Every structure is written in structure tokens, then in C-alpha cells.
Amino acid sequence: xxxxxxxxxxxxxxxxxxxxxxxxxxxxxxxxxxxxxxxxxxxxxxxxxxxxxxxxxxxxxxxxxxxxxxxxxxxxxxxxxxxxxxxxxxxxxxxxxxxxxxxxxxxxxxxxxxxxxxxxxxxxxxxxxxxxxxxxxxxxxxxxxxxxxxxxxxxxxxxxxxxxxxxxxxxxxxxxxxxxxxxxxxxxxxxxxxxxxxxxxxxxxxxxxxxxxxxxxxxxxxxxxxxxxxxxxxxxxxxxxxxxxxxxxxxxxxxxxxxxxxxxxxxxxxxxx
Amino acid sequence: xxxxxxxxxxxxxxxxxxxxxxxxxxxxxxxxxxxxxxxxxxxxxxxxxxxxxxxxxxxxxxxxxxxxxxxxxxxxxxxxxxxxxxxxxxxxxxxxxxxxxxxxxxxxxxxxxxxxxxxxxxxxxxxxxxxxxxxxxxxxxxxxxxxxxxxxxxxxxxxxxxxxxxxxxxxxxxxxxxxxxxxxxxxxxxxxxxxxxxxxxxxxxxxxxxxxxxxxxxxxxxxxxxxxxxxxxxxxxxxxxxxxxxxxxxxxxxxxxxxxxxxxxxxxxxxxxxxxxxxxxxxxxxxxxxxxxxx
Numbered sequence: 118x119x120x121x122x123x124x125x126x127x128x129x130x131x132x133x134x135x136x137x138x139x140x141x142x143x144x145x146x147x148x149x150x151x152x153x154x155x156x157x158x159x160x161x162x163x164x165x166x167x168x169x170x171x172x173x174x175x176x177x178x179x180x181x182x183x184x185x186x187x188x189x190x191x192x193x194x195x196x197x198x199x200x201x202x203x204x205x206x207x208x209x210x211x212x213x214x215x216x217x218x219x220x221x222x223x224x225x226x227x228x229x230x231x232x233x234x235x236x237x238x239x240x241x242x243x244x245x246x247x248x249x250x251x252x253x254x255x256x257x258x259x260x261x262x263x264x265x266x267x268x269x270x271x272x273x274x275x276x277x278x279x280x281x282x283x284x285x286x287x288x289x290x291x292x293x294x295x296x297x298x299x300x301x302x303x304x305x306x307x308x309x310x311x312x313x314x315x316x317x318x319x320x321x322x323x324x325x326x327x328x329x330x331x332x333x334x335x336x337x338x339x340x341x342x343x344x345x346x347x348x349x350x351x352x353x354x355x356x357x358x359x360x361x362x363x364x365x366x367x368x369x370x371x372x373x374x375x376x377x378x379x380x381x382x383x384x385x386x387x388x389x390x
Numbered sequence: 391x392x393x394x395x396x397x398x399x400x401x402x403x404x405x406x407x408x409x410x411x412x413x414x415x416x417x418x419x420x421x422x423x424x425x426x427x428x429x430x431x432x433x434x435x436x437x438x439x440x441x442x443x444x445x446x447x448x449x450x451x452x453x454x455x456x457x458x459x460x461x462x463x464x465x466x467x468x469x470x471x472x473x474x475x476x477x478x479x480x481x482x483x484x485x486x487x488x489x490x491x492x493x494x495x496x497x498x499x500x501x502x503x504x505x506x507x508x509x510x511x512x513x514x515x516x517x518x519x520x521x522x523x524x525x526x527x528x529x530x531x532x533x534x535x536x537x538x539x540x541x542x543x544x545x546x547x548x549x550x551x552x553x554x555x556x557x558x559x560x561x562x563x564x565x566x567x568x569x570x571x572x573x574x575x576x577x578x579x580x581x582x583x584x585x586x587x588x589x590x591x592x593x594x595x596x597x598x599x600x601x602x603x604x605x606x607x608x609x610x611x612x613x614x615x616x617x618x619x620x621x622x623x624x625x626x627x628x629x630x631x632x633x634x635x636x637x638x639x640x641x642x643x644x645x646x647x648x649x650x651x652x653x654x655x656x657x658x659x660x661x662x663x664x665x666x667x668x669x670x671x672x673x674x675x676x677x678x679x680x681x682x683x684x685x
Contacts, residue, residue: 289451290488290547294502294554295478304501308492 165357172359176351183340184347185367191329191343194261196322199268206273207280208302221273228270234331237263241335256341260332268325275317279310316386319379323372344368400427401460402558402589403448408457410443417443419613420457425558430590432600432621435610436636441593442485444610445562448591449473449480462557478506481551485563487543489535495522495546496531499553507554514553521549525579541572545579552583559583561592597640601625609633 130138209221228236240263244250252258283306291301311318330345337346348364403425410418417440425431433441446452448459450466450473459466461476490498499518503509509517522528525545535543544564551559561580565573577599584590584603594600600607600621607624609617609632617630628634 284488286484286486286488287490290482290484290490291502292474293449293451293477293480293482294550295474295506296502297474300505304505305490309490312492 167358167362169357169359172351172355172357173363175355176348176360176363179351180339180342180347181344181363181367184342184344184364185370187341188326188329188343188367189371190257191260191264191332192322192326194257195264195268195329196325198261198265199272199321199325200318202265202269203272203276204307206269207276210273210277211280225270225273228267229274231267233264233267233328234334236267237331237334239263256332256335256337259335260329264325264328264332267328268321271324272318272321275314275321276310279314280306282313283309313386316379316382319375319382323375323379326368326371326375401425402427402429402462403591404458404460405448406458406460408444408447408459409455410440410447410452411455417613418447418454421613421615423608423615423618425589425591428587428589429605430584430588430592430603431606431608432604433591433593433608433610434595434597434600434625434636435616439610440613441610442562445560445591445593448560449477449482451482474506478554479557481548481554481556481559483544483547483551483559483561483564485566487535487540487547487567489543489547489550491535493534494531495527495533495535495538498535498546499550502550503553517553517555518549521552522546524552524582525549526575539572540568541575544568544576548576548579548583558589558591561590561594563593563595565594565596595640597625597637609636611636 206221206224209217210225212218212221240252240259244252252262254261287305287309288301291305292298296304329343332341332343333346333349342350344364344367348361351360352358401424403423405421405423408418408421409416421444423431433444435441443452447454448461448466450459454467457467461480464471464476466473466476489495490501493501496515496518499521500511500514503514503517504511507514519528519531522531525548527542527545527549530538530542530546535546538546548559548564564580565576568576573596577596580590580592580599581603592600592604602621604621606618607621608615609624609628609630611632617624617628617633623629624633625637628637
């Protein structure tokens with residue numbers, strides 16, 4: 118005790134002071150990096166490569182509307198198929214009939230384990246393999262089914278988790294009121310399950326929006342182009358990346374609002390709990 | 391509360407030699423009981439004694455391992471029996487309320503009426519409001535369960551069950567999950583129900599309620615019915631040693647029984663309650679598959 122008062126040792130920084138210095142260092146590092154990039158980058162070149170105004174205009178007027186619409190239609194159809202099929206698969210996985218569980222499990226593991234692009238390539242080749250096979254609403258039908266199959270596997274797992282998150286007491290209460298099993302599932306379990314899984318399902322939707330870009334392997338005609346294919350085509354025609362950048366921003370127009378909605382829903386659920 | 395004349399009334403429930411095992415855990419070891427029309431029967435006993443399982447067997451939320459349960463003359467364990475039809479006549483109130491959180495209070499009381507009894511929306515809502523009035527919550531019809539206190543939720547659960555016009559009400563520890571100051575409201579609703587002549591089967595820890603309202607008290611321990619009779623006798627002057635020990639612990643918890651922890655009673659009680667906990671997840675899982683599957 119007495120030694121410290123006689124000869125105070127070199128003063129150590131208090132934890133708070135130290136944290137403050139580290140924070141300043143972080144700001145300084147950021148400033149340096151930004152400064153270096155601003156000085157080194159060739160802004161004219163960047164603008165000419167990624168943001169050429171005449172090409173932006175071209176891309177927007179030539180048919181970005183159709184491409185955007187196609188992306189939305191491809192995604193929406195696949196989402197509906199995925200949702201319906203996913204719900205059936207989720208109920209099958211929870212079925213008391215063992216073979217249903219096996220079938221659902223194999224299906225889910227198969228389509229989750231496979232790269233989505235392989236499913237698309239396979240669907241592109243189907244009409245060649247089976248002569249006379251016509252998938253209705255071409256090209257939409259093909260895309261919906263291919264993307265829907267992939268989506269169903271992911272959604273089934275999400276929906277299953279949602280169903281299992283509903284307390285068993287809910288089923289007991291419904292059954293003890295005399296509801297048959299099916300009614301209890303439809304009126305009591307599924308509504309609660311879907312409320313829990315709306316945020317993760319919306320995330321699936323965002324993933325689907327992006328996965329819809331894989332349809333390029335189907336060899337579509339120009340009217341079937343979605344955003345990626347459209348942007349890529351224009352980019353290679355003009356040997357410039359601007360159309361692709363525009364297409365990229367179009368994806369953000371779709372996905373950013375969805376992300377915001379998900380965040381809102383999650384915040385609200387947290388509050389309700 | 392009711393006169394001895396009710397004893398001669400038709401039996402609503404007849405249980406004979408009921409056994410229930412969860413795996414190796416023999417929870418119910420041969421129960422015989424009868425519930426008559428208009429009678430209030432309270433089941434008391436230490437936790438893990440099987441009293442909740444007993445109650446849950448009556449509406450087949452638990453499948454008995456062996457034995458017979460007749461409800462209104464129908465054998466519920468018979469695979470040909472329409473259990474949904476029997477459950478319609480039997481209200482159930484759970485310890486954890488189990489209200490449907492996605493539905494308003496009113497819809498909680500109408501959903502089974504419209505889907506199961508095929509009542510019109512107007513008829514169902516009128517019935518629901520009548521019963522909400524009865525439990526003193528007519529002003530909460532548009533609220534959601536999460537906005538209510540535990541006591542209010544439990545009263546809604548009672549109104550929900552009553553809206554099906556049941557002939558018998560089962561109560562599975564209806565006040566055990568409530569804050570002490572909220573217990574009274576629920577018990578007074580139940581007391582009123584009893585005076586109106588409802589047939590009630592109540593698993594409870596509320597000795598004062600059992601003593602006051604019950605026509606008959608059943609004391610269970612270790613999966614057996616140890617003692618049965620009028621509340622004044624079973625609670626007031628128990629014949630069996632096990633009943634006495636239990637009542638002493640419940641009615642005078644501060645009383646220290648020298649060497650109580652070493653008695654066979656305490657040991658078995660402990661073993662059973664841990665075994666019970668162990669079994670529960672498997673049980674609920676099994677239930678779940680049956681409830682939500684495609685079949």
C-alpha cells in the first residue's frame with residue numbers, strides 16, 4: 118500500500134480511455150483508406166465502364182420493364198408452387214405414416230443438396246429426352262416448376278420448424294374441443310406456424326428472386342429474358358458493364374423493400390413476445 | 391354441496407381398472423372411479439402421483455395402456471368410438487390455458503362451435519358472449535389472449551369450453567400457473583359453475599376449494615387411489631397415513647417433519663416426478679405427429 122503512494126508507477130490507461138483511443142484509430146484508418154481510393158481511382162474510367170449515361174438510358178428504354186416483369190413473374194409462380202408443395206412436404210415429414218416421412222425426407226435432401234442450376238439444366242433437356250413432352254405456359258411453366266421444386270425443399274424445412282414451434286398444448290386444446298385432426302391443423306396449427314415463419318419465408322422469397330437469374334440455362338427467347346439475361350445481353354452487345362449495373366439495381370428495387378419488411382416483422386414479433 | 395340424491399343419478403364417467411405406462415414408467419396402476427351426473431369430484435395428491443394423467447385419459451389425450459373408460463355409456467378406448475363426438479360433450483381446461491393466440495377472445499369461443507357443431511356465426515357469437523358474460527369478461531371479447539392476465543385467460547378458457555355446451559367439465563390444475571392474487575377469480579367462476587349443477591372433475595392443489603365445493607375427493611399417490619370420500623372426511627379426517635402426510639405438507643408447509651426426507655414416501659415421490667419429466671418430451675412428440683399429420 119505505502120509503496121504505491123511513495124513511488125507511483127507509470128500511469129496505465131484506464132479501460133475507457135483505451136477504448137476511446139482504439140475508436141479514434143479506427144476512424145483514422147477508415148479516413149486514410151477512403152482518401153487513398155479517392156486519389157488513386159480513375160473516376161472517369163469507372164464512370165465510362167459502369168455508369169455510361171447513354172447506355173443507362175438505352176437499357177431503361179429498350180425493355181427493362183419486360184425483364185423486370187419476367188423476373189417478378191418467374192419468382193412469384195415459383196414461390197406459390199414452393200409454398201404449396203413445401204406445406205405438403207412439411208406435413209408429410211410430420212406424418213404418423215412412416216413412408217410419407219421417408220419420401221418427404223428424400224425429396225427435401227435431394228433438392229436441397231443439388232445445385233439449383235443442375236435442376237434447371239435438367240428441365241431444359243426434358244423436352245429433348247421425352248419427345249412430345251410439352252410443359253404448359255412455356256417458358257413460364259418450366260421456370261415455375263424447376264424453381265418451385267428447389268424452393269419447396271427449403272420452404273418445407275422452414276414450415277416444418279414453424280409447425281413444431283406451435284406448442285403441443287394448442288393441438289390438445291383444439292382436439293379436446295372436438296376438432297378432428299385435420300381441422301385442428303388447418304384452423305389452429307398452420308395459422309400460428311405461418312405467423313412465426315413469415316420472416317424466414319420472405320427471406321426465401323428474396324433468395325428466389327436472385328435464383329430466378331438461373332433460367333438463362335433454359336435458352337429463352339428475348340421475350341422471356343429476365344433481368345440478368347437482359348443486362349448481360351446488352352452488356353456484351355455494347356462491350357460495357359453499364360446495362361448489367363442497371364439490371365443489378367433493378368434487383369435491389371425488388372429485394373430491398375422485402376428486406377425492410379422482414380426486419381419490421383421481426384422487430385414486431387420481438388415486441389409481441 | 392349437492393344432495394345425496396345425485397349419487398343415484400346416472401354415471402357420466404365410469405373408469406374400471408385403468409392402467410397407463412409411459413415406457414417402463416407405470417404411472418396409473420389400476421384405477422376405478424365413477425363420476426355421477428351433477429357431481430363435483432376433486433382429485434388431490436402429490437405431483438407425479440398420476441392425477442393429471444388420469445384426467446387426460448378420460449378424454450383420451452393420453453391413450454390408456456389397459457382398462458375401461460365409459461363416458462355416457464360409450465367405451466372411449468374402443469377404436470370404433472367417435473372420440474371427437476365424445477370430446478364435444480366434455481369441456482377441458484388446462485393448467486397453461488392453451489388459448490389460441492392468433493384468435494380474438496370471441497373467436498377462441500366460436501371457432502369450435504362453427505367448425506365442429508356447424509353453428510351459424512351469429513348463434514356461435516351469441517353463445518360465446520353469454521359465456522364470456524358468465525365468467526365476467528364480456529368487455530374483453532375483442533381482445534387477444536396476450537393482452538389478458540393469466541386469470542383472465544383461464545376464465546376465457548372456461549368460457550371457450552362452456553360454449554360447446556358440455557355435459558362434463560375437466561379441469562387440469564386450472565389455478566396452478568396463476569399468480570396467487572388471480573386464483574380467486576378463477577375459483578369463483580368454478581364455484582358458480584358447480585352450483586349451477588355442472589358435472590365437474592377437477593385436479594387441484596386448492597384444498598380450500600376442494601373442501602368447500604367438492605361432493606367427493608379422491609386422494610391419489612403413486613398411481614393409485616389411496617382414499618376417496620366426502621371432503622370433510624378425506625381432507626378433514628383422513629384415514630390413510632399417506633393422505634395425512636400429504637395434507638400436512640400442503641396445509642402446513644412450514645411444519646418440519648423430522649426425518650421426512652428419508653421416508654419411503656419422499657423417495658418414491660421424487661423418483662416418480664423425475665421419471666415423469668423424462669417421459670414428457672417423447673409423449674408430446676408422439677402426440678404432435680398424430681395431431682398434425684396428414685392422416
